[in-house]
Amino acid sequence: MLVVGNRTGPEDISCLENTSSKASNWCSREKIRHFxxxxxxxxxxxxxxxxxxxxxxxxxxxxxxxxxxTLSKLTQKNNRGEAM
Structure with missing residues (x-):
């Protein structure tokens, strides 16, 4: 589960910051990612x-x-043996 917050515009920055901080605090308590x-x-x-x-x-x-x-491991062993 994740929470996605949509920023609309710079109408009222203080109200937006308050809502955003409440959302991120709630998400951290619930252990949910917030974007x-x-x-x-x-x-x-x-x-x-x-x-x-x-x-x-x-x-x-x-x-x-x-x-x-298993096949790739055998191929790697063969390649090492040829290189020596």
Whole structure:
């Protein structure tokens, strides 16, 4: 779960800062990631979407095909033997 806060504009900075600090305090207590973005600034949206996708599809450390890892180990051993 993550919280995305949309910055609108510089209408009332003090009210925006107060709301933002309340949101980030709540998120830290609940151990949830908090992002401040602007819908008008596309680059600010990248980080929350990257975070969300890495949580949904974690990077695999091991191959799903153990035969391939065994084959690559054998190939590496053969290459080392030829280099010596």
């Amino acid at each position: 401040q973005v602007s819908a008008m600034d596309r680059a600010s949206l990248y980080e929350p979407f990257i975070y969300m996708t890495t949580r949904l599809n974690p990077v695999q450390n091991k191959t799903a095909f153990p035969q391939l890892s």
